[in-house]
Amino acid sequence: MLPYGRQWIDEADIEAVTEVLSSDWLTTGPWVRDFEQAIARQAHVEHAVSCTSGTAALHIAYAAAGLGPGDEVVTTPMTYVATASGAMHHGATIVFADIEADTGNIDPAAVEAAMTDRTKVVAGVDYAGQPVDADRLNEIAHRAGALTLQDAAHSIGSTYKGRPVGSLSDLTTYSFFPTKNMTTAEGGAIVTDDAALALRADEFHKIGVSRDRSSYRHPDEGAWWYEVPAIGLNYRLSDVHAALGLSQLGKLADFKARRAERFARYQEGLAGIDGLRLPTVRDWADPTWHLYPVRVLGGRRREVFDKLREAGIGVQVNYIPVYWHPVFEDLGYRRGMCPNAEQFYSEEISLPMFAHLELSDQDRVIDTLRSILGA
Numbered sequence: 001m002l003p004y005g006r007q008w009i010d011e012a013d014i015e016a017v018t019e020v021l022s023s024d025w026l027t028t029g030p031w032v033r034d035f036e037q038a039i040a041r042q043a044h045v046e047h048a049v050s051c052t053s054g055t056a057a058l059h060i061a062y063a064a065a066g067l068g069p070g071d072e073v074v075t076t077p078m079t080y081v082a083t084a085s086g087a088m089h090h091g092a093t094i095v096f097a098d099i100e101a102d103t104g105n106i107d108p109a110a111v112e113a114a115m116t117d118r119t120k121v122v123a124g125v126d127y128a129g130q131p132v133d134a135d136r137l138n139e140i141a142h143r144a145g146a147l148t149l150q151d152a153a154h155s156i157g158s159t160y161k162g163r164p165v166g167s168l169s170d171l172t173t174y175s176f177f178p179t180k181n182m183t184t185a186e187g188g189a190i191v192t193d194d195a196a197l198a199l200r201a202d203e204f205h206k207i208g209v210s211r212d213r214s215s216y217r218h219p220d221e222g223a224w225w226y227e228v229p230a231i232g233l234n235y236r237l238s239d240v241h242a243a244l245g246l247s248q249l250g251k252l253a254d255f256k257a258r259r260a261e262r263f264a265r266y267q268e269g270l271a272g273i274d275g276l277r278l279p280t281v282r283d284w285a286d287p288t289w290h291l292y293p294v295r296v297l298g299g300r301r302r303e304v305f306d307k308l309r310e311a312g313i314g315v316q317v318n319y320i321p322v323y324w325h326p327v328f329e330d331l332g333y334r335r336g337m338c339p340n341a342e343q344f345y346s347e348e349i350s351l352p353m354f355a356h357l358e359l360s361d362q363d364r365v366i367d368t369l370r371s372i373l374g375a
């Protein structure tokens with residue numbers, strides 16, 4: 001089965017990882033430090049905290065934002081469940097705002113309508129790699145005293161109005177799962193320009209331990225002393241994973257160019273087919289395309305999906321609206337809340353998209369889809 005996404009690992013990646021395995025410490029050492037610095041530099045921000053997954057990154061970012069019971073997070077239903085669940089772990093309430101019908105990204109007008117005096121975070125997702133309208137989301141959130149969080153699991157390397165993803169919101173999170181734009185096997189990161197948010201993120205992902213002597217409640221103890229001002233979890237990335245990430249990050253520009261080439265070939269090869277809608281790109285977006293999401297009109301999504309799978313093409317659906325999951329149904333969320341997201345879901349299929357997708361395989365995907373749709 002041709003996968004919908006997969007990593008690209010070369011000899012340099014393997015050597016980088018092997019080198020760490022013969023080092024002294026294996027975790028939270030020089031590779032983690034170097035990887036975090038490189039991730040911050042790539043995003044044009046001051047601070048990066050690496051961690052064990054994109055899911056962990058969201059949990060950590062919401063902790064840094066100080067989220068707790070009674071607080072509300074306004075987010076999109078067109079995402080992986082972690083964008084919402086990371087906030088629910090802190091006892092916050094999720095308010096879903098509908099998406100733009102064309103891009104699949106959260107609609108700033110819907111966010112504005114969902115804001116209350118309890119809104120603490122507005123969390124957008126760069127669907128398929130295309131950045132959210134960050135300027136408008138910042139304006140809406142900051143006017144209400146809330147923070148913006150950008151779930152950039154799809155979009156490391158993308159730019160918005162010429163500025164890199166990572167520099168656009170108060171907090172940005174990445175995932176380095178193998179299908180994403182670059183990988184550490186499992187891994188993630190939080191980037192921010194705000195030193196206080198970065199410090200809280202760092203402490204939360206290191207069990208809650210503070211090593212900032214100037215903030216100690218009991219500063220006169222010995223050199224062994226440290227304090228736990230608030231509890232956290234062990235979400236530390238290892239040096240082994242960080243070495244892979246550092247090596248992969250050096251290839252991100254190449255990965256982006258290869259994905260862009262494949263995106264353009266799909267746009268051209270699938271143009272003008274009745275019953276098929278192709279992705280829309282905003283003129284201010286220069287995405288690293290994580291997904292190539294098409295929409296099958298006329299109620300034929302299931303049939304087309306099954307036929308592509310039968311032809312050995314490993315398509316996916318991104319995403320089931322988050323509030324359709326039983327855990328949300330049990331909390332009283334009902335279908336019909338976000339009609340654009342539900343319509344988008346009912347039509348969407350993600351075609352294979354990865355940096356080293358063979359062009360001959362891509363041609364087979366295009367031809368197969370064309371013939372299923374009678375084009």
Ligand SMILES: *Cc1c(COP(=O)(O)O)cnc(C)c1O
Pocket residue numbers: 053054055056079080082083125151153154175176177187188
């Ligand atoms: C992949 C993904 C996550 C979670 O990342 P993991 O590294 O798999 O935990 C969160 N949000 C979105 C939008 C994702 O695509």
